[in-house]
Amino acid sequence: MILKGFKFGMLLQLAIGPVCISIFQIAVLKGFYAGEIATLGAALVDGIFIAIATLGIASIINKKNIRICLKMFGSIILFIFGISMILSQFHINFLPSLCMYNIPNSNGIFIRIVILTASNPLTIVFWAGIFSSKVAEENMKKQDIYFFGFGALLSTITFLTLISLLGSFANVFFSTQVIQFLNIIVGLLLIYFGLKMLLKNK
Template sequence: MILKGFKFGMLLQLAIGPVCVFIFQMAALKGFYTGEMGALGVTLIDGLFIIVAILGIASIIDRENIKVCLKIFGALVLVVFGISTILDQFHIIFLPSLGIYNIPSSSGVFTRAIIITVSNPLTIIFWAGIFSTKLSEENIRKQDICLFGFGALLSTIFFLTLIALIGSFAKAFLSINIIQILNIIVGFLLICFGIRMFFKKV
């Protein structure tokens, strides 16, 4: 079941999202270790989401008004991060605490990765749906669901570690100007992810 969960998780990872883009950006700017700290932050929150889904708490947030509020919150987080990233390249301070060049340490990246991951708490409902389907269609035990979830979580840290590694190699070959252009692209991508989340049906 761990292997099944890992393979399923890797399929999900191929759908590149804001988290993946952020980890690459941080690794390209500040190196592999910093990018990996971000990956650990993402994995921590994904793990909590999966645990909540397994425990069946997802039903609490699976209500129309709560889902709409969470969607708006997540969209705003991504758009604010995106705008801050773009303006930072032109030395315009949008929100000082969000400036990517002002991140004092890898712990700052860890915290920021957590915030970006938390911006999509509706992931809990997705995992709850997956687990309930596994329980009903494949008639597997709750213990096996836990192993499946653990395998999916392993895919997160594995994939994002690869992204951090690629980003750190990019740092060695990219000029400052190219990295600035990359950061602007990342900013626009975050804004696009946020807008898409806002208009996505819940």
């Protein structure tokens, strides 16, 4: 079940999102160690979301009014991160505490990624749907669900570690101008993900 969860989770990781892009950017700017700190932050939130999904609490979040509020909250967070990232490339401090250049230590990186990952609590609903379908398909017992979830969480750590490694290598080969351009692209993508979340019907 752990292997099944891992393989299924790796398939889901291919749908690149704002957290993956942010961890790549962190590794480019701060190196592999910083990227791994960010990976642990993302894994912590994913682990909490998966636990909530397996416990069935996601049905509360699935209510229409709560979903709308969460979508608005998540969209605003992503939009603020994106704007801050773009403006920082032109030496404009929109929100200095969110700028990667101004994060002095690993604690700041960890908290930044935790906020970014948690900005989309609808992921809980997504995981709940995944677990519901897999329980029916595999006829899972309670213990099997926990192992499957653990495997899915391992896939998050593995995939984001690879992204972090890739980013740390990119740091060696990319010029300052290329990294600056990359940061602007990351900012635009975060804004795109925020707008996409806000405008999504379901």
